[in-house]
Amino acid sequence: MGSATAQALVASSSALNAAQGITLEAAGELFSAMRLIGDSSALSGALADSAAPADARAALVSRVFSGASAPVQELVKTAVAQRWSSAADLVDGVEELAVRATAIAAPDVDIEGELFSVTRLVADNADLELALGSRLGDGDGKAALVQKLVGTRLNPATTLIVTSLVSRPRERRVRRLLSRAMRIVSAQRxxxxxxxxxxxxxxxxxxxxxxxxxxxxxxxxxxxxxxxxxxxxxxxxxxxxxxxxxxxxxxxxxxxxxxxxx
Known part of the structure; x- marks a missing residue:
């Protein structure tokens, strides 16, 4: 992680901790923002371009995420106002904000423990890990597969994190994604x-x-x-x-x- 990205994460996380009204719905909106930014190299490049005026990047956020709630729009604006080492780091940063927001929205849920149980499930099932890690297949289909396997065993907060991550792994192994999410939740707490x-x-x-x-x-x-x-x-x-x-x-x-x- 570059020093610019480290500072950007600190600033973005501080804004999240100071924000009011962070709900599970808001966390879901942040995951949606992460997917939208990550799926478009043009958008992620424009939002991570520190040479572009901050006002221009904020205006772009307002246009692209006009349907998001006000707190989420402000958080994304804060994130893109920072200097990131790369566009990929910005996507990772918004993803981290979404995981942290989930932890804030569900303070009494053992998210780390439930994420760990999913990690063990994947580790014990080579076919499942292969299916989730394959470049083939639709992201939403992978999320639906996980949803079917875990059923109602997981709290909605944990389910949100797991399904959001497996639907957009961005060439990362599933167990690595879940372990990173556990560390982020623990850091938030x-x-x-x-x-x-x-x-x-x-x-x-x-x-x-x-x-x-x-x-x-x-x-x-x-x-x-x-x-x-x-x-x-x-x-x-x-x-x-x-x-x-x-x-x-x-x-x-x-x-x-x-x-x-x-």
Whole structure:
């Protein structure tokens, strides 16, 4: 990510946090704006052209997105007023705003956990991942496929994110899209995601205790995603971003074998 894009994201996110009346409908409008901008190289190029007067870009937003609500129009105007490293970064930026807006609109929904469950569903089904990642097929058809698979298991907020992303993957792998969305939601809620691999499901007390320990270590609230993995044997394997804490019996046995072999 270029420094210009990083600054543009900060400014756009700040505008979103200051905005009033961010609903799930507004988040949907932002996803629609992302699709419209991303589907037209001419439009994305014009909106991301920092050499063009800001007033001209704002006027273009007013014309193209005249049907959007006032808060959404203002957010898109704020986004295009920034300097982005590329037109593709602008599209990514509007997509991030849409995900953040969804998190704002549904503060009590475990969006990260539900996104993680969809990620596991895709990871466990090679045919599904192939179908969603294929360049063939209609984006709306892929969204409908996911909608059919998850049914009513997901909250509408999570469903909005998942269907919006798979309909316009822009040559990105589905699991990468969902993982990015999880990170964005966690960042919006000022917490980080920890993936916990364990041989048996954690009890509520164990989850609470582990969350407290990790929060103390990282200085942030923790969103726990649990993976049942028999190969862990016992103990836990915790991953937070690139940091891995492996306290499993399998890891200790592997370490012992390595020491004996040396």
């Amino acid at each position: 000022d917490r980080i995601v920890a993936t916990v691999s364990t041989a048996a499901p954690l009890t509520a007390e164990q989850r609470t205790r582990l969350g407290d320990v990790l929060a103390g270590r990282y200085g942030r609230r923790i969103a726990l995603n649990e993976v049942i993995d028999p190969s862990v044997v016992g103990g836990l394997r915790v991953q937070v971003a690139d940091d891995v804490i492996d306290g499993s019996i399998a890891a200790r046995l592997a370490d012992l074998r390595q020491k004996l072999a040396g």
